[in-house]
Each structure stands twice: as structure tokens, then as C-alpha cells.
Amino acid sequence: MSENWPLFEVFIRSRAGLEHKHVGSVHAADERMAIEHARDVYTRRQEGVSIWVVRSGDIVASDPGEAEALFEPARDKVYRHPTFYTIPDEVKNL
Amino acid sequence: MYTQALDVHGKEAAPDAADGGPAQRFQARVDAEEKIEPKDWMPEAYRQTLIRQISQHAHSEIVGMLPEGNWITRAPSLRRKAVLIAKVQDEGGHGMYLYSAAETLGIDRAQMFEQLLSGAAKYSSIFNYPTLTWADVGAIGWLVDGAAIMNQIPICRCSYGPYARAMVRICKEESFHQRQGFEIMLTLAEGSAEQRAMAQDALNRWWWPSIMMFGPSDADSKHTAQSMRWKIKRFSNDELRQRFIDITVPQAHHLGLTIPDPQLRWNPATEHYDIGPIDWAEFHAVLKGHGPCNRERMQARRTAYEQGRWVREAAAAHAEKERLRSSASRTEVGVT
Numbered sequence: 001m002s003e004n005w006p007l008f009e010v011f012i013r014s015r016a017g018l019e020h021k022h023v024g025s026v027h028a029a030d031e032r033m034a035i036e037h038a039r040d041v042y043t044r045r046q047e048g049v050s051i052w053v054v055r056s057g058d059i060v061a062s063d064p065g066e067a068e069a070l071f072e073p074a075r076d077k078v079y080r081h082p083t084f085y086t087i088p089d090e091v092k093n094l
Numbered sequence: 095m096y097t098q099a100l101d102v103h104g105k106e107a108a109p110d111a112a113d114g115g116p117a118q119r120f121q122a123r124v125d126a127e128e129k130i131e132p133k134d135w136m137p138e139a140y141r142q143t144l145i146r147q148i149s150q151h152a153h154s155e156i157v158g159m160l161p162e163g164n165w166i167t168r169a170p171s172l173r174r175k176a177v178l179i180a181k182v183q184d185e186g187g188h189g190m191y192l193y194s195a196a197e198t199l200g201i202d203r204a205q206m207f208e209q210l211l212s213g214a215a216k217y218s219s220i221f222n223y224p225t226l227t228w229a230d231v232g233a234i235g236w237l238v239d240g241a242a243i244m245n246q247i248p249i250c251r252c253s254y255g256p257y258a259r260a261m262v263r264i265c266k267e268e269s270f271h272q273r274q275g276f277e278i279m280l281t282l283a284e285g286s287a288e289q290r291a292m293a294q295d296a297l298n299r300w301w302w303p304s305i306m307m308f309g310p311s312d313a314d315s316k317h318t319a320q321s322m323r324w325k326i327k328r329f330s331n332d333e334l335r336q337r338f339i340d341i342t343v344p345q346a347h348h349l350g351l352t353i354p355d356p357q358l359r360w361n362p363a364t365e366h367y368d369i370g371p372i373d374w375a376e377f378h379a380v381l382k383g384h385g386p387c388n389r390e391r392m393q394a395r396r397t398a399y400e401q402g403r404w405v406r407e408a409a410a411a412h413a414e415k416e417r418l419r420s421s422a423s424r425t426e427v428g429v430t
Contacts (some may be wrong), residue, residue: 004204024260025151025192027203030416041190044183045267064134078209092203 007033007056012048129255132198139180148196154218155189195256224386229296235275237304248328283349308335
């Protein structure tokens with residue numbers, strides 16, 4: 001069995017004004033083919049106006065084991081949200 | 095198309111012992127309907143079960159292109175032909191979504207292809223039946239895709255994120271498949287006596303294999319309980335089969351066709367249709383490779399793989415040449 005072509009992660013912008021979103025992955029010999037495969041696999045129904053492909057090996061991801069260390073500190077900082085502050089009802093436009 | 099509960103063969107996946115450690119935390123997350131993502135800790139048996147199920151599902155999509163592809167050049171009109179090409183292309187796409195989801199679990203695509211081509215991996219039994227007439231294309235869309243949708247909708251809520259997301263995409267695309275199939279059946283059913291006979295013949299041949307797509311009865315399905323605990327599966331094979339029967343029988347009535355089951359009766363007490371006995375010997379024989387088209391299907395996949403070899407090799411050689419060329423020109427710029 002021949003080797004795999006490299007794996008690429010695929011990101012699609014569904015329409016102008018929205019961000020690219022991860023949709024899956026494709027195998028391809030090179031970047032150009034990755035774009036073409038992504039077009040065939042992920043946009044058969046006009047799901048996109050723009051495609052990004054990134055070699056999967058080039059993505060750096062956080063470790064779920066570090067989730068607490070990374071994200072826990074934000075939990076007790078509710079004062080970052082506007083609803084934390086009590087404003088009298090009669091005061092408007094705040 | 096087409097997941098199928100293929101859980102009759104293969105080893106029983108032993109659940110990891112609940113040791114109060116990661117296994118228990120994992121189960122608690124699943125119980126709380128949290129999604130499990132690729133880098134999260136998961137029991138080895140969960141990983142293996144998903145790899146088996148998702149890759150078999152992917153193989154089914156790929157092999158599933160063959161029976162319908164058989165009719166592309168002979169579709170009765172340009173409209174039917176365009177629709178059938180789009181449907182078969184979707185099946186290929188569904189295979190790709192699923193291979194992509196399976197790869198997040200640590201198996202690579204070449205390994206999965208090898209398992210399919212060597213016959214080590216299973217695919218849905220339904221594709222080992224031949225498509226003898228144009229009406230079979232209608233029956234496949236209506237019944238086979240219908241059964242697949244029934245099976246697949248609950249998997250949109252599967253505990254494993256990448257599988258669930260692939261399923262959402264697949265289910266969205268699948269509903270056109272079923273409707274175009276029903277439309278073909280309807281056109282034939284409203285046509286000449288000969289066309290009606292063709293539709294009835296297709297129903298006669300596809301009904302029972304479609305019923306078998308839900309897999310063995312609950313009593314004989316050994317992975318169901320564990321898969322339910324892991325929320326990979328939400329309903330038992332028999333529950334899904336019954337639902338499919340209950341919605342499909344009235345559709346057949348609308349077509350004026352007869353379901354090939356003399357024991358089929360509406361049961362007012364249970365408010366379900368009762369059916370006659372399923373020929374499980376046939377199901378097991380087809381799964382073991384003794385269906386009408388098993389050899390032909392595998393041969394077609396192997397031929398496609400072999401005939402595509404030079405394309406894959408040429409593309410890889412071209413990519414390598416381009417890489418060397420661009421690194422050479424970078425070096426040159428660096429020197430001058």
C-alpha cells in the first residue's frame with residue numbers, strides 16, 4: 001500500500017463578512033491539490049466563498065490536560081461582564 | 095448512506111475497569127452529554143469501537159457508489175443523470191468526511207484503505223445486491239437511503255464530536271437522496287403497466303435487504319449496551335427498524351405497491367406494523383462475503399485503486415519536484 005499524501009486541515013469562509021471555520025481535513029500531494037480536494041469535498045452546495053488549507057502537522061494545539069491552567073483563571077472574573085454591575089433602573093443609556 | 099450495525103462479528107470490546115480515575119471521569123462527561131474531542135482522554139475500547147464503526151461506515155459510502163454508478167450512463171433522461179451523478183458524488187464525499195473523522199482517532203487513511211481492500215473491514219451488506227433495472231436506483235434512494243437516514247440521525251448526537259459533526263453534514267445532504275428515489279418510484283408507479291411492474295420488482299428485491307440494514311435483532315447484538323452507555327448509539331437496532339417500517343409502509347401504499355411480506359399487519363394494540371420473520375441466514379451469509387455481488391464490489395475497488403496508482407505517484411513526484419525547486423530558488427536568493 002502506498003504512503004498517505006500529507007493531511008491538510010480545511011477552513012471555509014461561508015460568505016464574505018464571516019470568519020473561516022474548520023470543517024474537516026483532506027489528503028493531497030500539495031497545497032494546490034488540497035484546495036481542489038477541499039472544494040470538491042466541502043463545497044458541493046455553495047457552502048463557501050473562500051478556503052484555507054493548513055498542513056495538519058503545522059497546527060499547534062493546546063493540551064486538554066492544561067485546560068484548567070489555561071482557562072480556569074477567567075472563571076472568577078465575572079466583573080469582566082456588563083451584567084456584574086448594578087445600575088438603578090431610572091438611569092438610562094448605560 | 096449508510097451506516098449499519100455490523101456488530102455481529104469482531105471481538106467484544108471490553109470496557110475499561112471503572113477505577114475512579116480517568117475512566118470514571120470520562121463516563122461522567124459522557125453522561126452529562128458533553129462531547130469528547132480528539133485530544134481528550136478516552137478509554138481504548140471506546141477509541142477502537144469508534145474506529146471500527148466510523149471506518150466501516152466510510153467504506154460503506156465508498157462501496158455504495160458502485161451499485162448506483164452502474165446506472166449513470168443509462169439514466170433515462172439528462173435530469174435523472176445529473177441527479178444521479180450528484181448523488182453518487184455525495185456518497186464519495188460522505189466517505190471522505192468519515193475517513194477524516196476516523197483519522198482523528200489515530201488510524202491513518204492508508205491503513206483504512208488496506209483494511210477495505212484486503213477484506214478485513216466490513217461494509218454495509220446492502221451493497222452486495224445487484225442493481226438490475228433503473229427502478230433499483232429509485233428503490234435504493236427511497237429504501238436504502240431512508241433506512242440510512244433513520245440510522246444516522248441519532249448519530250448526529252454521538253458523544254464523539256468529529257463523528258457527530260460529520261453526521262450532521264451527511265444527514266443534511268442525505269434527504270435529497272431519499273426524495274429523488276421516491277420521485278423515481280412515483281414516476282414508475284404512475285406509468286405504464288410495465289413500469290409499475292418494474293417498480294414492484296425493485297421493491298420486492300430491496301425490501302428485506304433494507305430491513306436487514308438495521309443489523310441483527312437486539313437479542314443478538316452484542317455491542318449495543320456498551321455503545322449506548324458511551325452514547326455512540328442512542329436507539330437499539332430493533333427500535334430503529336420498527337420506526338423505519340412504520341413510516342415506509344404507508345409510503346408504499348401511496349405508490350400503490352405491495353410490500354413483499356404476507357405477514358405484514360397493522361397492530362392496533364402496539365400501534366406498529368408487525369412483520370414476518372427476517373431471514374438472518376441470508377444477512378450473515380452476505381456479511382461473510384457470500385452475497386450476490388461481494389466479489390464484484392471488492393474487485394471494482396481493487397481495480398480502481400490499482401488503476402489510480404500512477405496518478406497518485408505522479409502527483410507525489412510533481413509535489414516533490416516543486417518542493418525542491420522552490421527550496422533551490424530560496425537558497426539562490428539567500429546566496430546572492
